[in-house]
Amino acid sequence: MSLTVFKDWRDLPPSAQGAAVAIGAFDGVHRGHQAVIDAARAVATERGLPLGVVSFDPHPRRWFQPEAAPFRLMSHGQMERALADLSVDRLYRLPFDADMAALSDQAFALEVLGPDGIGIAHAAVGFDFTFGKGRSGSPEALARYGQTAGFTVSPVARVDDAHGLKLSSSAVREALKAGDMARATAILGRPFAIAGEVIHGDKRGRTISVPTLNIAIGDYMRPAYGVYATRTRLPDGRVVDGVASLGVRPMYPTDEPLLEVWLFDFDGDLYGQTVETGLVAFLRPEMTFDDLDALKVQIEADAAAARAALALSAGA
Incomplete structure (x- = not known):
């Protein structure tokens, strides 16, 4: 029903x-x-x-x-x-x-x-x-x-899990603020996920062969700013692994925090559509780089770290 x-x-x-x-x-x-x-x-x-x-x-x-x-x-x-x-x-x-x-x-x-x-x-x-x-x-x-x-x-009565983990919304927010995605997931029973419309960005990522989905965070709680291993549910129901930057981009600042998701092995136009991105693991805080080449090197390292984290979570 x-x-x-x-x-x-x-x-x-x-x-x-x-x-x-x-x-x-x-x-x-x-x-x-x-x-x-x-x-x-x-x-x-x-x-x-x-x-x-x-x-x-x-x-x-x-x-x-x-x-x-x-x-x-x-x-x-x-x-x-x-x-x-x-x-x-x-x-x-x-x-x-x-x-x-x-x-x-x-x-x-x-x-x-x-x-x-x-x-x-x-x-x-x-x-x-x-x-x-x-x-x-x-x-x-x-x-x-x-x-x-x-x-x-x-x-x-108040419910805690077998390990004494407090199961509350405030505890989820504390975990997200600390970038402790494992704790947030344990309380929620699933990864914290941000759903939003894919909007147009500055398309700078395309110049280094890293096209990203840009999603405004809106009213969502602000997790720790940085880079995450992600799984994104597309409108057609497919779930695609990826890596995302969440924050205000210190190298190319934004007025409002933005979620920028690079979907692995995906080629398609999702502008104007709503996707839902689960933040599976926190990889590192936001950083500033000398130039786009240095940024690209770090993104490749982030992608490798994300793939490893996602493989680990899949086997958990």
């Missing part, structure tokens, strides 16, 4: 109600998030209910901190694909606006989640879940409100 997306909680038809849902921002849909979704899944399976996820757009952090640095771990499309892969039936992507921000915890539970809104049958939430104006609501409060609104609640 494919994922159905609902973009509001008001005026939903009865057929869109009655799900067992996991509630949260779910930015990254990492392994900790998956534990909450699995708790909702258990109830959905037991009671024969649809499985749903309740999330928010924009992320509440963006609403309350509009000047905050970019922090998102995935796009809408990436979230939808991740949830579909987890066999989630419904995504309720609720608008987080002034009206939502002003709702008390009781109003959120009764009006948004209750029979006149999404009409949930069950809610699974993380142990530290908060909701309502001033983040006054807790899992215990949600359970009390659920008794009135007709839904049950299951809080999910």
Whole structure:
């Protein structure tokens, strides 16, 4: 069954109600998030209910901190694909606006989640879940409100992996900032990936026989600037190995950070199309070179290092 997306909680038809849902921002849909979704899944399976996820757009952090640095771990499309892969039936992507921000915890539970809104049958939430104006609501409060609104609640304890790795969005961001792609991948359950449209650049790479895809990073969290071994999913579903530079290019500076991907053994025109590039391994920080010839020598070395890193990851 494919994922159905609902973009509001008001005026939903009865057929869109009655799900067992996991509630949260779910930015990254990492392994900790998956534990909450699995708790909702258990109830959905037991009671024969649809499985749903309740999330928010924009992320509440963006609403309350509009000047905050970019922090998102995935796009809408990436979230939808991740949830579909987890066999989630419904995504309720609720608008987080002034009206939502002003709702008390009781109003959120009764009006948004209750029979006149999404009409949930069950809610699974993380142990530290908060909701309502001033983040006054807790899992215990949600359970009390659920008794009135007709839904049950299951809080999910904090999940760490067997090695004590914290499974959280903040931990992913810390790993990305440090260039620790192995840790980020372990938390996410997959490599961190940037999806974006291939745009025109200065085409300087073509002069040294290294044509690259140029992709604006947009609202994504800024990982450590430097060179990465990558795997890029093309619009037709093919996945192509490569090497990429992410950052502001100290040799030829850009105003905004850019992802420049050289796809190995690929020849094609992808301008205007959306690709998704997974950052598999961090190879080195950004560097400045004396000239294009020196840059080309380093790119060839980076490509060899990327091929080795990708071969190693494939065998892991």
